[in-house]
Amino acid sequence: MTPMSTRIGIVGYGNLGRGVEHAIDQNPDMELVAVFTRRDPGQLSLVHSGVPVYSVDSVADHRGSIDVMVLCGGSKGDLPEQGPELAALFNTVDSFDTHAEIPNYFAALNAASGANGHLALISTGWDPGLFSLSRVIGESVIPSGSTHSFWGKGVSQGHSAALRKVEGVAGAIQYTVPSQEAIDAARAGQALGQSAADMHLRECYVVLEEGADAARVEHDIVTMPHYFDEYKTVVNFISAEELAANHAGLPHGGFVVRSGTSAAGDDLMLEFSLKLDSNPAFTACVMVACARAVHRLSERGEAGARTIFDIPPALLSPKSAEELRAQLL
Amino acid sequence: MTPMSTRIGIVGYGNLGRGVEHAIDQNPDMELVAVFTRRDPGQLSLVHSGVPVYSVDSVADHRGSIDVMVLCGGSKGDLPEQGPELAALFNTVDSFDTHAEIPNYFAALNAASGANGHLALISTGWDPGLFSLSRVIGESVIPSGSTHSFWGKGVSQGHSAALRKVEGVAGAIQYTVPSQEAIDAARAGQALGQSAADMHLRECYVVLEEGADAARVEHDIVTMPHYFDEYKTVVNFISAEELAANHAGLPHGGFVVRSGTSAAGDDLMLEFSLKLDSNPAFTACVMVACARAVHRLSERGEAGARTIFDIPPALLSPKSAEELRAQLL
Numbered sequence: 001m002t003p004m005s006t007r008i009g010i011v012g013y014g015n016l017g018r019g020v021e022h023a024i025d026q027n028p029d030m031e032l033v034a035v036f037t038r039r040d041p042g043q044l045s046l047v048h049s050g051v052p053v054y055s056v057d058s059v060a061d062h063r064g065s066i067d068v069m070v071l072c073g074g075s076k077g078d079l080p081e082q083g084p085e086l087a088a089l090f091n092t093v094d095s096f097d098t099h100a101e102i103p104n105y106f107a108a109l110n111a112a113s114g115a116n117g118h119l120a121l122i123s124t125g126w127d128p129g130l131f132s133l134s135r136v137i138g139e140s141v142i143p144s145g146s147t148h149s150f151w152g153k154g155v156s157q158g159h160s161a162a163l164r165k166v167e168g169v170a171g172a173i174q175y176t177v178p179s180q181e182a183i184d185a186a187r188a189g190q191a192l193g194q195s196a197a198d199m200h201l202r203e204c205y206v207v208l209e210e211g212a213d214a215a216r217v218e219h220d221i222v223t224m225p226h227y228f229d230e231y232k233t234v235v236n237f238i239s240a241e242e243l244a245a246n247h248a249g250l251p252h253g254g255f256v257v258r259s260g261t262s263a264a265g266d267d268l269m270l271e272f273s274l275k276l277d278s279n280p281a282f283t284a285c286v287m288v289a290c291a292r293a294v295h296r297l298s299e300r301g302e303a304g305a306r307t308i309f310d311i312p313p314a315l316l317s318p319k320s321a322e323e324l325r326a327q328l329l
Numbered sequence: 330m331t332p333m334s335t336r337i338g339i340v341g342y343g344n345l346g347r348g349v350e351h352a353i354d355q356n357p358d359m360e361l362v363a364v365f366t367r368r369d370p371g372q373l374s375l376v377h378s379g380v381p382v383y384s385v386d387s388v389a390d391h392r393g394s395i396d397v398m399v400l401c402g403g404s405k406g407d408l409p410e411q412g413p414e415l416a417a418l419f420n421t422v423d424s425f426d427t428h429a430e431i432p433n434y435f436a437a438l439n440a441a442s443g444a445n446g447h448l449a450l451i452s453t454g455w456d457p458g459l460f461s462l463s464r465v466i467g468e469s470v471i472p473s474g475s476t477h478s479f480w481g482k483g484v485s486q487g488h489s490a491a492l493r494k495v496e497g498v499a500g501a502i503q504y505t506v507p508s509q510e511a512i513d514a515a516r517a518g519q520a521l522g523q524s525a526a527d528m529h530l531r532e533c534y535v536v537l538e539e540g541a542d543a544a545r546v547e548h549d550i551v552t553m554p555h556y557f558d559e560y561k562t563v564v565n566f567i568s569a570e571e572l573a574a575n576h577a578g579l580p581h582g583g584f585v586v587r588s589g590t591s592a593a594g595d596d597l598m599l600e601f602s603l604k605l606d607s608n609p610a611f612t613a614c615v616m617v618a619c620a621r622a623v624h625r626l627s628e629r630g631e632a633g634a635r636t637i638f639d640i641p642p643a644l645l646s647p648k649s650a651e652e653l654r655a656q657l658l
Contacts, residue, residue: 022592026472102658103651128658130466130599133642135657137459140618140645141611143355253598262614263351266606269582270459273602277595282470285591289469309643309653313462314636316469322432324638328464329431329457 005029006295007065008288011036011056011086012072013044015250016095019284020070021049027288029318033066056082060089067298068093068291072284080105087113087120087305091298093291095125095283102128110305119298120305124290125283126274127151131256133308134272138258142268145260148186150178150199154252154279162227163204166220168212171240173247175203178254189259189267197230204235207243252279289316334358335624336394337617340365340385340415341401342373344579345424348613349399350378356617358647362395385411389418396627397422397620401613409434416442416449416634420627422620424454424612431457439634448627449634453619454612455603456480460585462637463601467587471597474589477515479507479528483581483608491556492533495549497541500569502576504532507583518588518596526559533564536572581608618645 008024010017013035024032032051037044041053054062059069069086071094073079079096086092087109096105106122113120123129127149135147156176163172182199204221208214218235222228255273262268276282290308293315297306314321319328337353339346342364353361361380366373370382383391388398398415400423402408408425415421416438425434435451442449452458456478464476485505492501511528533550537543547564551557584602591597605611619637622644626635643650648657 019591019593025592099658103655106654123658130470132658133466134601136642136646136653137462139657140621140642140647141459141614143614143647262348262607262610263354264348264607264610266610267604268606268611268614269604271600271602271604272463273600275596275598275600277597278591278593281591281593281595282597285470285472285597292469307643307654307658309650309658310641312639312641313465313469314638317465318469318472321638324465325435325636326432328468329428329452329461329636329638 004295004299005031006292007031007033007067008291009034009036009059009062009066009069009090010072011059011069011082012078013037013039013046013053014072015280016284017072019278019280019282020072020288021046022281023284023288024049026285027292027318030288030292034062059086063089066090067295070094070287070291075101080108083120083122084108084112087118088116089118091118091294092120093124093287093294094120094122095129095287096123097125097128099128106305106307114304117303119294119302121290121294121311122305122307124308125286126276127254129283129286129308130274131254131272134256134270135258136309138256138270142258142260142270144263145189145258145268146186147256147258148182148194148199149254149256150183150186151254152176152178152200152252154254154276155250156202157250157279159202159227162224163206163221166217166224168209168217169206170209171207171243173205173243175205177201177203183257186257187259187269187271189261189269195230201232201234202228204233205238205243205247206235207240208237249277250279252276252282292316292318333624333628334360335621336360336362336396337620338363338365338391338395338398338419339401340388340398340411341407342366342368342375342382343401344609345613346401348607348609348611349401349617350375351610352613352617353378355614356621356647359617359621363391388415392418395419396624399423399616399620404430409437412449412451413437413441416447417445418447420447420623421449422453422616422623423449423451424458424616425452426454426457428457435634435636443633446632448623448631450619450623450640451634451636453637454615455605456583458612458615458637459603460583460601463585463599464587465638467585467599471587471589471599473592474518474587474597475515476585476587477511477523477528478583478585479512479515480583481505481507481529481581483583483605484579485531486579486608488531488556491553492535492550495546495553497538497546498535499538500536500572502534502572504534506530506532512586515586516588516598516600518590518598524559530561530563531557533562534567534572534576535564536569537566578606579608581605581611621645621647
């Protein structure tokens with residue numbers, strides 16, 4: 001069986017969009033055919049693929065030449081509006097990650113894609129995405145137990161941006177660090193009922209503007225509602241040179257632990273973990289594998305919104321079902 | 330939505346069959362309705378469920394009252410014959426694990442189940458099963474990299490049985506132990522091209538029969554073809570009392586490591602691990618979750634053979650799609 005080729009479009013060309021461009025290079029059955037941007041297309045130089053760049057306003061002209069559109073915009077500003085619009089025109093994959101809004105977002109994309117015969121896979125990547133999958137599998141195969149998700153050590157782009165908005169901050173980065181005590185408790189099956197704030201601490205590296213008051217900046221950070229006030233937060237002041245030299249990457253990772261007992265009292269533990277030099281590069285890799293599955297399901301006539309929970313895993317792989325059974329089962 | 334109830338039958342009442350019986354207790358949407366045995370049904374006392382026990386010869390009489398039959402026989406003696414016979418009569422789930430025979434076994438069950446409108450999920454549990462799933466996901470999301478599977482530390486029932494057949498052995502157990510050096514290399518993304526024999530050692534605890542020659546027994550073990558000759562094998566002689574006191578359980582576990590790089594050169598690593606007090610108890614838990622999925626897919630009209638690669642993960646869970654999206658995505 002010759003693998004079906006999938007023609008991909010990218011909407012949004014930030015870290016994630018560039019990651020998708022790179023990821024397609026590692027998947028010979030995928031082809032990048034166009035990038036769409038809200039910026040001036042003439043100003044956008046692609047990293048290496050040389051495909052045409054268009055204004056996102058012209059996206060409807062490309063119906064029929066793109067099998068799956070990979071939406072690389074943000075969950076706050078871009079996807080709530082772009083998602084339904086693009087799902088009405090194309091099969092889509094996105095990484096929508098505002099957890100509380102997922103039911104509404106799913107409903108909006110289900111309506112837009114279903115009415116137009118397209119398939120929309122929402123909220124994929126690693127969390128939501130592979131971590132979510134591990135939570136479902138963990139709960140299903142160990143029904144009596146507890147699940148804990150840990151993030152880090154890694155850079156939170158949202159928290160880093162929040163730091164940069166504090167008056168007197170010239171540059172900053174924030175690492176989320178899981179608490180070793182909480183990890184040990186989760187693995188031992190001790191359901192401590194921890195909140196995310198109990199299970200993680202927030203490590204900040206901050207460059208002050210000249211003349212800024214370090215004590216006031218630190219106070220503004222550790223008391224910032226939602227972002228830092230509920231967490232154990234450590235603020236380290238560093239130089240601009242050190243920030244550039246040692247904190248330029250976007251590493252991340254973490255793990256999902258499901259631990260419990262069988263009905264006969266046997267302890268059972270399942271763990272899924274990731275260690276990533278680049279968060280957006282890996283999120284992009286997952287989205288590209290998901291785009292393959294979306295194309296296949298769409299070819300079978302499926303339409304409407306889906307999540308990673310609905311995807312038969314074989315469809316993520318370029319290998320045939322026969323190859324998967326012979327080589328990987 | 331009221332969850333659909335699934336009526337389960339068990340064929341084969343050894344460690345795995347008892348594990349399935351227990352696992353059903355933890356899944357309120359599942360009901361055990363019958364156990365089938367090749368032994369005299371009157372001699373079989375069930376652990377706790379009190380359901381009727383029948384001879385496997387009468388299994389055809391139970392068509393219509395069992396939604397999914399969970400096959401708990403062995404891959405060598407039982408399943409090659411029982412699998413196709415039972416898949417012609419019922420939806421089935423099994424843990425067939427003779428890797429080289431999987432393509433033939435799949436074809437036989439596909440023919441038998443498909444021709445009779447049933448669904449047959451083969452080769453599930455943890456390996457083959459959840460480990461296989463991790464290998465497919467790992468390869469799909471990190472296309473450029475290497476995959477290593479480690480088993481243990483845990484009891485290999487097949488190798489323990491092989492030890493017990495050696496002349497002069499009164500009792501024995503074998504633990505498979507992954508090599509720490511190989512684990513470190515796999516996590517570091519060093520593709521050493523190791524074989525399973527390079528990556529694991531075999532730790533044997535042996536009770537000698539009175540008057541047996543320890544040196545000859547040890548020699549017979551470490552030179553045994555296929556089982557031990559290619560492995561680093563350690564033989565420890567212990568007393569019958571010590572074997573009973575310290576080696577009565579069937580713990581197991583292990584992990585799948587996928588490590589590689591993005592097209593931009595970022596290191597990426599994914600790991601799935603299990604730590605199990607009881608291997609058959611956990612295999613049974615996975616089979617029961619799979620039985621739920623089989624029943625649902627069969628109700629949709631699907632027929633033929635499947636593997637875990639073909640199962641949308643949401644179907645493993647008793648929760649509705651809405652609940653999964655709201656709680657676990």
